[in-house]
Amino acid sequence: MSRKANPRESVGMNGLRCDDEGPIWLQIRRAISAMITSGAWTPGMRIPSEIELTRHFGVSRMTTNRAIQSLAREGHLERHRRIGTIVASRAQERPAFEIWDVREIIERSGERYSYQLLEQLIVPEDDPRRDLFNVRRETSLLWLRCLHLSDDIPFQLEERLVNVDAAPEILRMSLDQTPPGPWLVNNVPWSQAEHTISALPAATREADALDLNVGASCLVVERRTWNGEIPVTLVKLWHPGSRYRLKGQFEPVR
Amino acid sequence: MSRKANPRESVGMNGLRCDDEGPIWLQIRRAISAMITSGAWTPGMRIPSEIELTRHFGVSRMTTNRAIQSLAREGHLERHRRIGTIVASRAQERPAFEIWDVREIIERSGERYSYQLLEQLIVPEDDPRRDLFNVRRETSLLWLRCLHLSDDIPFQLEERLVNVDAAPEILRMSLDQTPPGPWLVNNVPWSQAEHTISALPAATREADALDLNVGASCLVVERRTWNGEIPVTLVKLWHPGSRYRLKGQFEPVR
DNA sequence: CTTCGCTAATTGTATAGACAATTGTTTCCT
DNA sequence: AGGAAACAATTGTCTATACAATTAGCGAAG
Structure with missing residues (x-):
């Protein structure tokens, strides 16, 4: 855990905090989202694995999974088995105008x-x-x-x-x-x-x-x-x- | 179960079938989606409850839940506790052009x-x-x-x-x-x-x-x-x- | 040196069960 | 009759667990 080959730059969990509004998975989602929009986690960085987040927030993996998947489905994160989850290159973009795709x-x-x-x-x-x-x-x-x-x-x-x-x-x-x-x-x-x-x-x-x-x-x-x-x-x-x-x-x- | 006050017109499960592509929750999602786009289930109708769908498809409730929630989040279904899930009035619409909301x-x-x-x-x-x-x-x-x-x-x-x-x-x-x-x-x-x-x-x-x-x-x-x-x-x-x-x-x- | 296969890390999906929240329905008490 | 309380149905969320799928990295075999 301490020595890593570092396939991609990896982020820490400093500043990753829940607020207290609504269901916990939305709180986690917002917490991750905030790290991205604040620029603390930048595109290409690998974010903590589900297990680590699970421990950090004291929830079960399904809960973390729900938060991350909902961000991934919207294109803010990219996930790959064995590799982990990275911040998508277009994560900070807002679909201010959605080109009809x-x-x-x-x-x-x-x-x-x-x-x-x-x-x-x-x-x-x-x-x-x-x-x-x-x-x-x-x-x-x-x-x-x-x-x-x-x-x-x-x-x-x-x-x-x-x-x-x-x-x-x-x-x-x-x-x-x-x-x-x-x-x-x-x-x-x-x-x-x-x-x-x-x-x-x-x-x-x-x-x-x-x-x-x-x-x-x-x-x-x-x-x-x-x-x-x-x-x-x-x-x-x-x-x-x-x-x-x-x-x-x-x-x-x- | 047989006699109901029928708060809203309720649909049956005729024609509700899985294909065999991809994860089961997506299959269920497509099955429900197909009932809506085919017009068999029309806006305002109450669709079967999670429990009924769970039995129908032989899966666990979380799986049904995932399928339905993903449709609900996109506005195809509306869900209310104790009431059930109804087909949204705009379910058959396609966001062919998304007015920037x-x-x-x-x-x-x-x-x-x-x-x-x-x-x-x-x-x-x-x-x-x-x-x-x-x-x-x-x-x-x-x-x-x-x-x-x-x-x-x-x-x-x-x-x-x-x-x-x-x-x-x-x-x-x-x-x-x-x-x-x-x-x-x-x-x-x-x-x-x-x-x-x-x-x-x-x-x-x-x-x-x-x-x-x-x-x-x-x-x-x-x-x-x-x-x-x-x-x-x-x-x-x-x-x-x-x-x-x-x-x-x-x-x-x- | 290359290739093949094993192992481990990580995500994807599914299950079973639990309890909370919401709200229509019924029942019961006055 | 009317109102209060209990009940029931349905969805919302969460947990713990399990196994499958993917793939990087490592080590053994050739």
Whole structure:
């Protein structure tokens, strides 16, 4: 216990204290959370094991486990058997704006997420899609269509244009395995974003992919991001409106 | 067991089946989830008690409990002691777009949410703020400023303009208790929304409220919603950029 | 030196049981 | 009848324990 190979920097338990509000597992959760947000425990550090915390707080392991798992499920901690629990690199981030990560939405609902790449091409010089972006003729643009499924039922169709100059590494990604959305958010810097939410009827292309009738109303989120003046990506996300009710008093345009 | 006063309509367990993937508590979770999304169990119905499910699936109560609680925490079920567990009215909704509900964000992080109303007034006829909305001179607009705190530290400043014609009941709300955001989302119909995300320096008004220096950079989300042609609300949400890192490679404009 | 297999540390899941808290229902006393 | 007290049903939390799964590290065998 005293001499350790120290696979990762390990934290101590100084300052780890319960308040006295509510159930003990929430107190423990808050105590750990406080260590992270205060900066005493920084991303990458290994936190005490369940056993140590169990002793520290004088509770049973299930109680510690509940506190830690609830933090882990929300992405503040990462846990690995035999390795232990480390503070996630994004633990101090707040989802002040949640970029719609379909995968997360689906998996939070306990369903199976799957993904299909439908189309991938470099937009030709005279293609009308180029007009959506205000970029020079030489700039190469990548066009993607992919489908996100929940329990093998189409949940979201993604139609995306990417400015390759702003994100050159994207050409090296195998996009038939990895959805482009999360990768872009995490790897390509951007400074400005604009979203438009509306209800639109599905055209043939969308209806086919989503397994709907042509004209069925969909909820469409359109997002554009820039880095300074440079457009980064433009994406249209189609949700079948009939299959999933939507949060809030959203009324399709008649 | 056979004759019941039936305080609420109660569901049977027909069709409630486990698949065989992953841990049993997730299987049970999916089984219940499937009953809801298939429509066999509809909002307001009382689902079988933990004991009954425990017997049905042949597991221990803690296992059932874990499945149900995880659904309840996400808003698919509502639980009350002695009453039982009912399907939440919003259970079939998908958070296809999560309207930023600060309260939810804060409470999910295990912190204490609190709220202050800073300012509330009907915008005078000649006020420049009227220009933000394209409405007739007679239309009365409500101006609100409120602060959302996490563990008593300012987390988000909300500056909002509401079209009273589109949401007349808002004048009857006691907005010093209830934040206007969630109420509007749930009670006022809208068909279109537009968001802009950017990084801006705090002016005196924002710096004061958020306890920052003037000029400190903030992440600002601006949201406008319409119902058809009619503007409903316009809100600017200020987050102190220094205190909370933000998800993704967001770079403040220099 | 490399590889294979063992051991130990750590988390993941499940069980059985206990008691607390909440609140509808019933019963009983006046 | 009305109100108070007891009861019952249901969820909330916690404990103690057990075994499974994962994997780093170590040591033995080749």
